[in-house]
Amino acid sequence: MIPLHHSPENPSQPSSAPTRSKPQQRDWISFLLIGLALLFLSLLIYLPALNVFVQAFSKGAGYFFASLQKPAALHAMRMTLSLAAVAVPLNVIFGLCTAMALARKRFLGRTFLLSLIDLPFSISPVVVGLMIVLLYGRQGWFGDVLAANNIKIVFAFPAMALATAFVSMPFVAREVIPVLEEIGTDQEEAAETLGANSWQVFFRVTLPSIRWGLLYGILLTNARSMGEFGAVSVVSGNIIGKTQSLPLYVEQEYKEYNTEAAFAASVLLALLAVATLIIKEILERKTRVKDQE
C-alpha cells in the first residue's frame, strides 16, 4: 500500500538533479530521435493517409461525389452497414455473456477459454473464409442439407455476416472483462440483498459501471466489421451490386483502373477510421478521469 518510490516533492531529494537533466533532454539527440520517429511515421502513416484524400479529389469534387452515387457504390455502402448491423449486436451479446461468465470466477480451464476467445485474432482472414466455405459451401459439411432446402449461405449475405462476426468476435469480451474484474461484486450484492432481481441488477448496477469499456469494445467491433476485407472476400464471390461490401468495392474499382472511384470510396472508410480513433481517444480520456477520481 505504501508507495516505495520517492514522491516528487520529497525535500530530501536534491532539486538540482531534475533541472540539470531538463536541458540535457533538449539536445541534438532528442531532436534527432523525434525527427527520425516522425519521418518513419510520415512514410508509413501520414503520407499514405493524406494520399487517400488527394487522390480522391484529383479529378475535382464533382467527380468525387458523382462516383460515390454510382449504384454499385451505394449498394456497397448499404452492404457494409448491414454487415455491421448483424455482426455488432451478435458480438455484443456474446461478449457480455462471456465477460459475465469469465471475469469473476477462477476455475480450471479459465485461461484456456480466454485464449480460445482471442483465437479469431490469430487466424488469417483468408483461413477464416476458407473454414466457412468448407462448412457451408456446396462441398461442405452442411452443403447437401442447405442445397436441399434451397438455402444459400456461401456467396451470399449470410456467409459474409458470419465471416464479419468471426473476425470481430473477441473485442467486446476483451474490453469488458478487465472492467468487470476491477469493479468487483460489492454493489451488485448490495442491490441483490435490497431485493433487486437479476435483470434489475444487470441494467441498473452492472451496465452503468461497465458502459465505457463496453462502448470501447463496440467501437472496435464496428470498425473491424465495416473494414474487414480478407474473410469477406473469400466467402462473398464478389458479385457487383449483390455481395460487394465497401472494402471489396474499393479493390474492384482499383483492379478495373478506376483509381479515383476506388479512392473516393476509400475516403469514406478512412473517415470511419479517423472517427473511430477520435471516439476512442474520448472514451480513453473518460476512463482515465474516472480512474483518477
Next chain:
Amino acid sequence: MTLSTPTQVRSVKRSFWKRVGQTFVNAPWNWIVMLGYLSVMLLLPLAAMFFKALELPLSEVWQIATSPIALSTYDVTFTTAFLSALIGGVFGTLVAWVLVRYDFPLKRVVDASIDLPFALPTAVAGLTLATLYSEKGWIGSLFAPFGIKIAFTRLGVAIAMTFISLPFVVRTVQPVLSEMEKDIEEAAWSLGASRFQTFWRVILPPLLPSILTGIALGFSRAVGEYGSTVIISSNTPFRDLIAPILVFQRLEQYDYSGATVIGVVMLLISLLLLLLINFLQAWGQRYNAR
C-alpha cells in the same frame, strides 16, 4: 481398493457424462450463450477444416504442403514478415520512446495516430500504399531513378506488413516504458555510464520482453495479412506470392484440398506463434514483478 470391475468403471463413466450433461443444462444462461456461440462460430469451422484435411491421404497432404510453390510462399511470407516485424520492432521502440520521454507539438495527435493501421480497413491501406510507392507515386518516384521498384515487389509486401505490425510494438512498449522509474537511469548516469551504456545496460533489458512480445504479435498479424498485401503485391508465384494469397487462389480454382492443406499449415503456425506470445508475456510479467 484400486481394483474396479468393468461394470463399476462403466457406471462411473456414465455418471460422469450425466453430470456433464446436467451441469450444461443447469448452467447459467450466459454460459450457454458463450459456449453455444463459441461452438457454432469458432469450433465448428475449425473442425470442418481439420477433418477436411484428415480426409486426404497423408502422402497427398505432404505433397501439397511441400510442393515447390507452397514452399516458396512460406519462404516469401515468413522472411518478409520477419523483416517487417524487426523493422517495426526497432522503429516502434523508437516511437514509443519519443512519445513517452519527449514533448513536442501535436504529440497527442501523433500518439492517437499510431492506431490508424488497426482502424484503417486493410483494402484502403493496400490501395494507398500501392499508389504511393508505385513508380509514379510520391515516394516510389524518388526511388525509381535508382532502379528500385517498391510496389508490386517483395519490398512493397514488406512495407504493407510493416504498416500492419507497427502499432503492436508501440502499444506493448509504451506502458512499460512510462512505468519505468527514471531513478535507475539517473543512477547509471551519475555513476559515469555513457548514454549508450545507459541505454544498452539499463533501459533496454527491462523493455526487451515487451519489445519481443510486440514483434511476435506484429509478425503473427503480418503472416496472416491479406487485404493490404494482395493489392500491393503483383502476386507472381516464386517472387512475391504469399501464403494467404495462395490459399485464396486455390479456392478460386475450386481446389479445396490445396486450399485446406495450406490453410491448416498456416493455422498451426499461428497457434505456435500464440504459444510463443503467451510465453513472452509471462516472461515480461515475471521481469516486471522482480
